[in-house]
Amino acid sequence: MPYIAIKSFPKDQATKEAVAEKINEIFLEVWGCPQEAITISIEDITPADWEEKIVKTEIDPKKENMMILSGKRCYKR
Numbered sequence: 691m692p693y694i695a696i697k698s699f700p701k702d703q704a705t706k707e708a709v710a711e712k713i714n715e716i717f718l719e720v721w722g723c724p725q726e727a728i729t730i731s732i733e734d735i736t737p738a739d740w741e742e743k744i745v746k747t748e749i750d751p752k753k754e755n756m757m758i759l760s761g762k763r764c765y766k767r
Contacts, residue, residue: 692717693729700734
């Protein structure tokens, strides 16, 4: 059951919906899960709050789980 939580600088609703649809398609095709198993959320975070709310509390403590970090692939092989 994938739960995909996206936190980003604010975007318009059409862009958010397009991204959610693409991610949904990928999980259906590549992950192989049923539609009813997929949950996707998108939360707007202001640029002023990014460092404090996201980097310090979500990215830094979970670096070992990052697949791509600041554009660099971190795949464990």
